[in-house]
Amino acid sequence: RINGDRLWAALMELAQIGATAKGGVKRLALTDLDKQGRDLVVGWGKAAGMSVTVDQIGNVFMRRDGTNNALPPVMTGSHIDTQPTGGKFDGNYGVLAGLEVVRTLNDLKIKTEAPIEVAFWTNEEGSRFVPVMMGSGVFCGAFSLETAYAANDTEGKTVGEELERIGYKGTQVPGDHPIGAYFETHIEQGPVLEDADKVIGVVPAVMGLSWYDCVVSGMEAHAGPTPMGLRKDALQVSTKIMQEVVAIANRYPPYGRGTVGMVQVFPNSRNVIPGEVKFSIDLRNVNDELLNTMHEEMLAFIDKTRGETGLKISIERVSYYPPCPFHPECVDAVRNATAELGYSTMDVVSGAGHDAIYAARLAPAGMIFVPCKDGISHNEIEDAKSEHLEAGCNVLLHAMLERARI
Amino acid sequence: RINGDRLWAALMELAQIGATAKGGVKRLALTDLDKQGRDLVVGWGKAAGMSVTVDQIGNVFMRRDGTNNALPPVMTGSHIDTQPTGGKFDGNYGVLAGLEVVRTLNDLKIKTEAPIEVAFWTNEEGSRFVPVMMGSGVFCGAFSLETAYAANDTEGKTVGEELERIGYKGTQVPGDHPIGAYFETHIEQGPVLEDADKVIGVVPAVMGLSWYDCVVSGMEAHAGPTPMGLRKDALQVSTKIMQEVVAIANRYPPYGRGTVGMVQVFPNSRNVIPGEVKFSIDLRNVNDELLNTMHEEMLAFIDKTRGETGLKISIERVSYYPPCPFHPECVDAVRNATAELGYSTMDVVSGAGHDAIYAARLAPAGMIFVPCKDGISHNEIEDAKSEHLEAGCNVLLHAMLERARI
Ligand SMILES: NC(=O)NCCC(=O)O
Ligand SMILES: NC(=O)NCCC(=O)O
Numbered sequence: 001r002i003n004g005d006r007l008w009a010a011l012m013e014l015a016q017i018g019a020t021a022k023g024g025v026k027r028l029a030l031t032d033l034d035k036q037g038r039d040l041v042v043g044w045g046k047a048a049g050m051s052v053t054v055d056q057i058g059n060v061f062m063r064r065d066g067t068n069n070a071l072p073p074v075m076t077g078s079h080i081d082t083q084p085t086g087g088k089f090d091g092n093y094g095v096l097a098g099l100e101v102v103r104t105l106n107d108l109k110i111k112t113e114a115p116i117e118v119a120f121w122t123n124e125e126g127s128r129f130v131p132v133m134m135g136s137g138v139f140c141g142a143f144s145l146e147t148a149y150a151a152n153d154t155e156g157k158t159v160g161e162e163l164e165r166i167g168y169k170g171t172q173v174p175g176d177h178p179i180g181a182y183f184e185t186h187i188e189q190g191p192v193l194e195d196a197d198k199v200i201g202v203v204p205a206v207m208g209l210s211w212y213d214c215v216v217s218g219m220e221a222h223a224g225p226t227p228m229g230l231r232k233d234a235l236q237v238s239t240k241i242m243q244e245v246v247a248i249a250n251r252y253p254p255y256g257r258g259t260v261g262m263v264q265v266f267p268n269s270r271n272v273i274p275g276e277v278k279f280s281i282d283l284r285n286v287n288d289e290l291l292n293t294m295h296e297e298m299l300a301f302i303d304k305t306r307g308e309t310g311l312k313i314s315i316e317r318v319s320y321y322p323p324c325p326f327h328p329e330c331v332d333a334v335r336n337a338t339a340e341l342g343y344s345t346m347d348v349v350s351g352a353g354h355d356a357i358y359a360a361r362l363a364p365a366g367m368i369f370v371p372c373k374d375g376i377s378h379n380e381i382e383d384a385k386s387e388h389l390e391a392g393c394n395v396l397l398h399a400m401l402e403r404a405r406i
Numbered sequence: 407r408i409n410g411d412r413l414w415a416a417l418m419e420l421a422q423i424g425a426t427a428k429g430g431v432k433r434l435a436l437t438d439l440d441k442q443g444r445d446l447v448v449g450w451g452k453a454a455g456m457s458v459t460v461d462q463i464g465n466v467f468m469r470r471d472g473t474n475n476a477l478p479p480v481m482t483g484s485h486i487d488t489q490p491t492g493g494k495f496d497g498n499y500g501v502l503a504g505l506e507v508v509r510t511l512n513d514l515k516i517k518t519e520a521p522i523e524v525a526f527w528t529n530e531e532g533s534r535f536v537p538v539m540m541g542s543g544v545f546c547g548a549f550s551l552e553t554a555y556a557a558n559d560t561e562g563k564t565v566g567e568e569l570e571r572i573g574y575k576g577t578q579v580p581g582d583h584p585i586g587a588y589f590e591t592h593i594e595q596g597p598v599l600e601d602a603d604k605v606i607g608v609v610p611a612v613m614g615l616s617w618y619d620c621v622v623s624g625m626e627a628h629a630g631p632t633p634m635g636l637r638k639d640a641l642q643v644s645t646k647i648m649q650e651v652v653a654i655a656n657r658y659p660p661y662g663r664g665t666v667g668m669v670q671v672f673p674n675s676r677n678v679i680p681g682e683v684k685f686s687i688d689l690r691n692v693n694d695e696l697l698n699t700m701h702e703e704m705l706a707f708i709d710k711t712r713g714e715t716g717l718k719i720s721i722e723r724v725s726y727y728p729p730c731p732f733h734p735e736c737v738d739a740v741r742n743a744t745a746e747l748g749y750s751t752m753d754v755v756s757g758a759g760h761d762a763i764y765a766a767r768l769a770p771a772g773m774i775f776v777p778c779k780d781g782i783s784h785n786e787i788e789d790a791k792s793e794h795l796e797a798g799c800n801v802l803l804h805a806m807l808e809r810a811r812i
């Protein structure tokens with residue numbers, strides 16, 4: 001069994017870097033704070049006897065040798081970047097649970113046949129740079145290194161420059177790194193486990209996701225003298241589309257999701273009719289056919305709105321991944337470990353994307369969820385119970401040992 | 407008659423300060439650029455033989471003595487601050503038309519009985535600091551100097567600090583400055599004159615205005631795992647109110663106006679359900695009773711929405727002025743001057759607020775409108791014809807001379 005207090009202490013120490021007044025963490029990908037967080041975790045990994053490699057997109061792999069190093073490693077991991085108003089657990093838990101597994105194996109002097117690796121992937125959150133889950137996406141070939149390097153933030157800084165600047169542009173070619181099996185522990189980021197009062201979520205699948213940038217262009221004009229009938233108000237037209245995003249999701253329960261999270265209005269002055277509005281659209285479903293139907297309905301609505309209003313509306317898909325069912329053997333390894341340890345459990349479909357879905361393209365993969373308070377994440381008040389985090393880490397230990405063999 | 411080429415040249419020179427790539431001007435109130443603009447105009451005023459005083463809110467008065475300086479001056483003026491995406495004419499025309507009147511009187515060696523003054527008022531636009539029409543508002547006592555000093559921009563800088571910084575915090579007590587009559591020339595900022603193919607708009611009245619800040623507070627949460635039915639999406643609730651603002655205005659044609667121009671979403675990340683949305687509301691009408699009805703309907707809708715959604719919604723009125731009918735004598739002076747000069751003309755109610763409505767609380771006042779291209783202002787492509795600007799300035803000259811007497 002792992003040491004729950006040590007795991008908690010590591011989480012709290014990492015959460016100091018970028019700590020916010022409201023008790024959350026703001027440590028955006030490839031910022032100075034991200035570098036500090038990376039340095040801390042790498043230091044811990046080395047102190048636990050692991051060797052470290054960094055690839056060209058900044059993914060970090062910390063390795064504990066096995067007795068047969070010709071075998072591909074059993075890997076676990078997640079990310080340590082956060083949302084602008086993020087919490088202490090999202091991602092960080094998956095990385096530090098991996099570290100805790102290694103520390104426990106060291107304490108107990110357990111040798112595994114296959115090597116064990118703890119990874120953290122670059123820019124999982126996608127808040128500063130799109131696409132989301134960038135490091136694992138490049139690793140598995142979902143998109144190219146060049147695409148990722150060229151991604152820029154709102155200030156125009158690119159991933160390539162920022163990786164270089166913080167000293168995490170490694171030399172290993174992404175993907176040139178075998179994986180035997182991949183497990184990821186994560187807070188659920190939804191309310192299902194808590195509502196059902198279960199400790200461990202076995203994750204059969206992750207919903208697919210489509211992200212879009214929508215731009216509505218009207219004509220900016222003075223709010224006073226411009227008669228209502230002569231306006232080309234980009235915001236009013238945008239609100240129709242924003243409402244439709246939610247309406248579409250509501251037509252496909254229980255796994256349809258639709259969200260507009262980001263909005264920019266130009267020129268954003270109170271007495272100017274908005275001339276241009278940019279906003280994001282996030283559509284999800286666990287069924288790829290339904291996700292595609294949602295996509296088509298949205299495009300059709302935008303065509304209709306364009307026709308009705310005469311305004312210019314552009315829509316561009318900026319990220320997409322299909323739903324990802326996990327490998328039956330890994331799902332079973334998690335299920336067996338949970339049963340062995342005697343934790344209450346249920347299956348939970350993941351609404352959030354995780355690096356595990358990209359790892360799953362290269363190796364059998366599975367995930368372990370633990371509850372978080374009120375199902376809230378991507379929020380500074382994100383919270384989780386130490387005993388749940390400990391339980392998830394114990395399941396991880398057992399599942400990894402099943403695959404790596406003692 | 408005034409010199410239209412000289413007026414145009416002055417407008418183009420002032421428009422260099424803060425010139426934008428798209429041919430507009432961005433010279434926000436109390437910025438370094440505003441200081442440069444002020445210095446240029448003050449320099450021109452002095453070169454035309456005028457004496458200059460600055461009051462505590464940064465209003466600038468440039469005076470040409472009359473033969474009887476015991477008489478209160480006949481004043482004209484406007485503002486030189488612009489919108490973030492503003493044009494070359496809004497405000498600037500009114501100030502430089504005044505300067506051109508004085509230059510013409512100098513050329514023709516005309517002495518007036520009453521002194522002539524050209525004023526420019528601080529922060530008319532209200533984009534950087536609320537309330538709008540701040541300088542003239544403090545001058546006439548619509549709100550206090552302390553309120554104005556405390557107003558801050560999105561970075562927290564206050565009017566008091568910024569006035570000091572740019573060297574335009576004068577010593578004269580606002581309002582401690584008699585006015586005999588006030589005229590203001592301005593581009594129409596709407597499409598009415600152009601549509602009717604008239605050169606001069608006689609302005610019988612200005613619409614009243616109510617400005618609000620609305621804040622909708624929900625709960626930020628992850629866009630993937632949070633089921634649609636459990637969300638408290640502040641943006642979706644906001645879109646209903648945004649649409650109602652326009653619906654209310656449409657219920658009170660032809661002079662009802664409703665606009666949402668400014669929106670901020672928190673935390674503004676594409677996979678976070680918005681936890682808070684702040685936006686502005688701008689309601690106008692030329693009839694105060696109808697404006698009040700619009701106000702009541704908006705509050706009732708917000709109450710209803712609060713009840714239906716359970717979200718917290720706060721609404722605060724941040725600016726208000728009632729409709730302002732101008733003084734019959736000044737309206738007639740404009741009408742007579744236009745007839746004398748033989749320009750085509752019609753009456754145009756002003757949808758935009760102007761410093762003239764605050765001056766009108768202290769002295770008889772009137773306004774002169776000229777067409778602007780496509781009725782567009784508060785936009786970098788704002789444009790006006792030199793011959794129309796010249797015509798408006800000639801009307802100003804004649805109307806001022808009628809009041810100031812030769
Ligand atoms: N787990 C997580 O927050 N992933 C970010 C991608 C997503 O929005 O699902
Ligand atoms: N003329 C002008 O743009 N005034 C600003 C106040 C308003 O929005 O009407």
